[in-house]
Amino acid sequence: xxxPWRDERLxxxxxxxxxxxxxxxxxxxxxxxxxxxxxxSVPQTCVMSLLIFTGASQFTAVSVIGSGxxxxxxxxxxxxxxxxxAVYGLAMxxxxxxxxxxxxxxxxxxxxxxxxxxxxxxxxxxHRRAAFWVTGASIYVFWNVxxxxxxLLGTTIDPQTxxxxxxxxxxxxxxxxxxxxxxxAATAAxxxxxxxxxxxxxxxxxxxxxxxxxxxxxxxxxxxxxxxxAAAT
Amino acid sequence: xxxxxxxxxGATAYAFKVIGLVxxxxxxxxxxxxxxxxxxxAALVAAIIVKDTFTIGHDIELDARAVGVAAAAVAAxxxxxxxxxxxxxxxxxxxxxxxx
Numbered sequence: 001x002x003x004p005w006r007d008e009r010l011x012x013x014x015x016x017x018x019x020x021x022x023x024x025x026x027x028x029x030x031x032x033x034x035x036x037x038x039x040x041s042v043p044q045t046c047v048m049s050l051l052i053f054t055g056a057s058q059f060t061a062v063s064v065i066g067s068g069x070x071x072x073x074x075x076x077x078x079x080x081x082x083x084x085x086a087v088y089g090l091a092m093x094x095x096x097x098x099x100x101x102x103x104x105x106x107x108x109x110x111x112x113x114x115x116x117x118x119x120x121x122x123x124x125x126x127h128r129r130a131a132f133w134v135t136g137a138s139i140y141v142f143w144n145v146x147x148x149x150x151x152l153l154g155t156t157i158d159p160q161t162x163x164x165x166x167x168x169x170x171x172x173x174x175x176x177x178x179x180x181x182x183x184x185a186a187t188a189a190x191x192x193x194x195x196x197x198x199x200x201x202x203x204x205x206x207x208x209x210x211x212x213x214x215x216x217x218x219x220x221x222x223x224x225x226x227x228x229x230a231a232a233t
Numbered sequence: 234x235x236x237x238x239x240x241x242x243g244a245t246a247y248a249f250k251v252i253g254l255v256x257x258x259x260x261x262x263x264x265x266x267x268x269x270x271x272x273x274x275a276a277l278v279a280a281i282i283v284k285d286t287f288t289i290g291h292d293i294e295l296d297a298r299a300v301g302v303a304a305a306a307v308a309a310x311x312x313x314x315x316x317x318x319x320x321x322x323x324x325x326x327x328x329x330x331x332x333x
Contacts, residue, residue, distance in 0.1 A: 019315055023315075048242070051242075052246045065234050079245045087273055088274075090257060092258070093253070104254060104255050113277070163325070165326070166302055167319050168285045169286045169305070174305065179275045184272060197288075208280065212279070216270070218272060
């Protein structure tokens with residue numbers, strides 16, 4: 001067990017995770033504004049953030065409804081985007097496997113792009129778990145607080161004026177950078193980026209991100225000749 | 234916006250998370266699968282960066298975001314802390330937007 005006040009590295013992980021949570025959470029103002037503009041009530045907007053709690057799905061549902069799309073189309077697009085959290089859950093599972101079921105059921109709700117990526121950027125299992133929890137929990141708190149702020153603000157603020165739409169990719173660049181030291185990870189990242197860009201004009205929104213996961217097949221060849229069943233599908 | 238849609242989406246989103254983390258992820262997986270799983274963040278994070286930087290809906294767009302994210306990439310390379318990278322990315326994007 002590591003105590004945070006003794007471990008300088010852990011303190012850095014916790015600080016960085018909380019900053020990321022705040023930065024992502026602020027973006028929920030944009031969601032709150034968008035949801036109310038699309039005709040959702042303030043309670044509906046807040047319940048979406050509390051229950052669905054996966055930004056891309058929430059934005060998709062609101063933008064489909066707002067542009068006059070059907071409930072089915074809104075559900076389909078948002079559900080497809082939410083499917084990637086299953087993949088993130090798989091990625092986190094090896095580190096959380098020893099925990100009791102109720103704890104993992106709570107962890108499941110915090111399984112997101114950011115908590116998984118922040119966790120993956122750490123060097124050892126204790127720091128991975130800390131990064132996952134702190135990032136996930138701080139996003140949950142800030143995301144819901146700022147959803148309420150946005151819903152109450154209504155349409156008086158434009159996130160684009162402040163460059164807030166670039167805050168997401170900027171944060172992800174900072175997260176991706178350390179992962180690229182590994183050559184296989186760099187190749188997987190390059191494949192993911194290209195697949196996403198190429199598919200964007202032709203597939204429903206959200207699908208390119210899912211398809212980008214083919215990049216992980218870089219991991220199929222074993223690093224050393226071992227008795228390896230080709231079990232990857 | 235209906236309550237039915239909100240509740241159905243909430244249940245679906247949580248179900249996906251539980252399927253990955255608890256149902257499938259609960260058992261030990263073959264080594265080849267584990268090797269692939271460790272690459273998920275790299276592949277998906279790269280894809281999300283590309284999506285948020287170069288696309289709007291179905292269109293590929295080169296705009297102020299690209300400049301901001303490029304500045305953020307330089308900052309990350311220079312080991313600027315995360316908060317600084319985010320600030321630089323947002324500030325440069327806002328600046329380019331304001332003067333263009």
